[in-house]
Amino acid sequence: MIVRVMAEGQYRVDEARWRQIHALDDELLKELEAGHEAEFRRLVEQAVSLARGGEPLAPDQLVASDLILPPPDITLDEARRFLAEADR
Amino acid sequence: MGLLSRMSTIFKAKVSNVLDRAEDPRETLEYSYQKQVEQLQNIRRGIAEVVTSKKRLELQLARLEQQVQQWDQDARDAVAAGRDDLAQQALARKQAVEAQIEPLRQQVQELAREEERLTDLQQKLALKVDAFRTQKEVIKAQYSAAQAQVKIGEATTGLGEDMADLALALQRAQDKTESLRARAAAVDELAEKGALALEPGERDPIRDELKKLQAHDTVAEELARLKAEMGKGSGS
Numbered sequence: 001m002i003v004r005v006m007a008e009g010q011y012r013v014d015e016a017r018w019r020q021i022h023a024l025d026d027e028l029l030k031e032l033e034a035g036h037e038a039e040f041r042r043l044v045e046q047a048v049s050l051a052r053g054g055e056p057l058a059p060d061q062l063v064a065s066d067l068i069l070p071p072p073d074i075t076l077d078e079a080r081r082f083l084a085e086a087d088r
Numbered sequence: 089m090g091l092l093s094r095m096s097t098i099f100k101a102k103v104s105n106v107l108d109r110a111e112d113p114r115e116t117l118e119y120s121y122q123k124q125v126e127q128l129q130n131i132r133r134g135i136a137e138v139v140t141s142k143k144r145l146e147l148q149l150a151r152l153e154q155q156v157q158q159w160d161q162d163a164r165d166a167v168a169a170g171r172d173d174l175a176q177q178a179l180a181r182k183q184a185v186e187a188q189i190e191p192l193r194q195q196v197q198e199l200a201r202e203e204e205r206l207t208d209l210q211q212k213l214a215l216k217v218d219a220f221r222t223q224k225e226v227i228k229a230q231y232s233a234a235q236a237q238v239k240i241g242e243a244t245t246g247l248g249e250d251m252a253d254l255a256l257a258l259q260r261a262q263d264k265t266e267s268l269r270a271r272a273a274a275v276d277e278l279a280e281k282g283a284l285a286l287e288p289g290e291r292d293p294i295r296d297e298l299k300k301l302q303a304h305d306t307v308a309e310e311l312a313r314l315k316a317e318m319g320k321g322s323g324s
Contacts, residue, residue, distance in 0.1 A: 004249060006099070007205055007257040009212065025090025032091055047092065059212040060219035062246035068096040071257070078260070083094060 003051040004065035005072065013054035021050050021067065032083075037076045048072045102256070103248040120244065121224060124217050127251055131213070134258045135206045141265040142199045148272050149196055152189045156182050162294055169301045178294050188275040195268050202261045209254045220247050 001018045004010045013021070024047045031040040047069055057063060070079060089097075159182035166175035223243050227236050 004099075004253070006253055007209065007260075009209075010249075021092070022090075025092045028091035029094070059215040062216060062219055062223065062243040064242055064245035065096075065249055067092060068099040069092060070095055071260070079091070079095075082098065083091075085098060 001067070002057070002063055002065045003054065003067045003069060005048050005051050005069045006074075007071040008048075009059075010057040010061075010063065010065055011051045011054035012057060013051060017050050017054055018067075021047050021069075024050075032076060032079055035076060040076050040079070041074075044070060044074060045072060099249075099252065102252045103245065105252075118224075121217075121221060124220065124247060124251065127255075128210075128213060128217055131210055131254055131258060134262070135203070135210060138199070138206065138258070138261045138265055139203055141269060142196065142203060145192075145196050145199070145265075145268060145272050148276055149189060149192060152185060152192075152275060156186055156189070159185075162298060165298050165302075166294070169298065169305075171297070171301065174294050174297055181294075185275070185278065188278060192268070192272055192275060195264070195271070199261070199264060199268065202264065206254070206257055206261055209250075209257055213250050213254055216247050216250050220244075 001013050001015075002010055003013050003018075003021065024043050028040065028043050028047070031043060051069055070082070074082075159178045163175040163178040163182065166172070166178060220243055224240070227239050227243075231239060
């Protein structure tokens with residue numbers, strides 16, 4: 001599975017990591033909606049470091065990603081704005 | 089659907105906006121390659137603008153730091169002249185501006201990291217555009233339209249993702265630069281006004297007072313020297 005960390009690059013992750021990252025998905029949304037900045041950022045970092053544990057793709061490889069992770073230093077506010085764009 | 093799934097969907101929508109889906113990808117390969125090269129150039133220009141803004145902010149910061157030093161020196165001069173009241177005023181100004189420039193300094197540092205990241209992404213993207221150029225030649229030479237469609241689909245999506253990603257990163261850096269510029273301008277204005285809401289153009293009363301004191305000292309010294317020369321020293 002290919003995971004992209006925005007503003008960073010793509011990683012090929014194995015099944016175990018893929019599941020671990022997905023396990024954070026709902027929790028991340030919950031923290032975002034609750035407005036818990038610290039908890040939210042901690043989860044983002046956790047997801048990003050799981051992706052980084054995979055194998056980075058060489059820059060000349062042109063592959064579509066299966067999942068997109070936000071930039072590691074995204075703030076709650078930025079994440080909200082990013083999601084709001086979908087409604088426009 | 090969780091956060092990451094939502095973000096992925098939104099991001100992929102951005103990617104398909106970036107891409108031009110073609111009927112026969114072989115026909116439009118060249119066009120799409122040209123477009124990618126063009127976008128890469130736009131991004132380079134965008135990064136150059138961020139760099140310019142950052143440099144301007146650094147200069148502004150350096151100027152503010154100089155003012156802080158100047159007030160520090162003023163305070164020392166005032167203490168030496170036995171004028172604690174003036175020293176206090178100078179220190180108050182120094183502290184007011186110092187408090188403002190500390191967050192500014194941190195943000196300029198953050199912008200420097202942002203610049204580094206953008207440059208790195210842009211270099212990776214240039215490599216990818218180059219890889220795309222090679223692949224398109226191979227695809228044109230070796231595949232039928234139907235096969236090419238599949239082959240080129242993956243490559244264009246991969247590249248489109250990088251384009252969209254870098255464009256978003258650039259936007260982010262530009263937003264930060266913008267807010268930073270406004271903040272720096274406000275601090276600059278504060279410093280110009282001597283942090284004590286002086287009228288613009290009004291001279292700095294602390295420094296004027298110190299100059300007067302210094303001038304007074306030189307006059308007194310000269311008078312003493314004159315008296316000594318004429319044999320009218322204090323002892324005689």
